[in-house]
Amino acid sequence: xxxxxxxxxxxxxxxxxxxxxxxxxxxxxxxxxxxxxxxxxxxxxxxxxxxxxxxxxxxxxxxxxxxxxxxxxxxxxxxxxxxxxxxxxxxxxxxxxxxxxxxxxxxxxxxxxxxxxxxxxxxxxxxxxxxxxxxxxxxxxxxxxxxxxxxxxxxxxxxxxxxxxxxxxxxxxxxxxxxxxxxxxxxxxxxxxxxxxxxxxxxxxxxxxxxx
Numbered sequence: 001x002x003x004x005x006x007x008x009x010x011x012x013x014x015x016x017x018x019x020x021x022x023x024x025x026x027x028x029x030x031x032x033x034x035x036x037x038x039x040x041x042x043x044x045x046x047x048x049x050x051x052x053x054x055x056x057x058x059x060x061x062x063x064x065x066x067x068x069x070x071x072x073x074x075x076x077x078x079x080x081x082x083x084x085x086x087x088x089x090x091x092x093x094x095x096x097x098x099x100x101x102x103x104x105x106x107x108x109x110x111x112x113x114x115x116x117x118x119x120x121x122x123x124x125x126x127x128x129x130x131x132x133x134x135x136x137x138x139x140x141x142x143x144x145x146x147x148x149x150x151x152x153x154x155x156x157x158x159x160x161x162x163x164x165x166x167x168x169x170x171x172x173x174x175x176x177x178x179x180x181x182x183x184x185x186x187x188x189x190x191x192x193x194x195x196x197x198x199x200x201x202x203x204x205x206x207x208x209x210x211x212x
């Protein structure tokens with residue numbers, strides 16, 4: 001089997017089938033190595049420019065749903081494309097990257113690739129794309145609907161203040177008041193206080209009774 005066909009066979013496991021041919025061609029045209037990585041809580045994908053004669057490298061977390069995987073992959077390819085055109089002397093998510101991202105993602109903005117709700121959220125996001133889809137609540141939540149395993153998890157911002165919840169690290173926390181984009185929460189076992197982003201996914205245990 002030729003490399004192109006091998007790439008297609010692998011990509012079919014991770015992205016919408018309608019996008020497979022184009023992305024498989026990109027791997028050849030942009031000449032990058034795609035690595036599927038285990039889950040990383042701090043990042044969904046990563047781009048590294050060529051070093052010591054090696055190829056460009058893009059890594060994507062294996063546990064993303066098909067639409068999140070594709071969106072993240074295009075995000076990283078936009079970094080690669082911007083690097084090739086402009087070099088290192090640009091802002092990581094500045095106007096050059098935004099231009100490349102819009103250009104690369106636009107051909108995929110149709111309902112053969114994305115469901116209608118994701119398509120709508122992506123079009124709004126592309127008006128001024130940010131460093132991470134996590135920064136766009138509508139897009140992040142819309143993509144999250146297509147995760148295969150939800151396990152009863154919800155977004156922290158959707159829970160009322162005083163709710164007790166369990167983190168992915170199995171810690172028991174009580175939600176506190178909002179401080180800008182984060183919530184000041186208390187760990188039950190130690191009384192320590194931590195700031196949690198509103199888009200953190202947690203498992204609610206109980207909801208406090210509201211006074212009055």
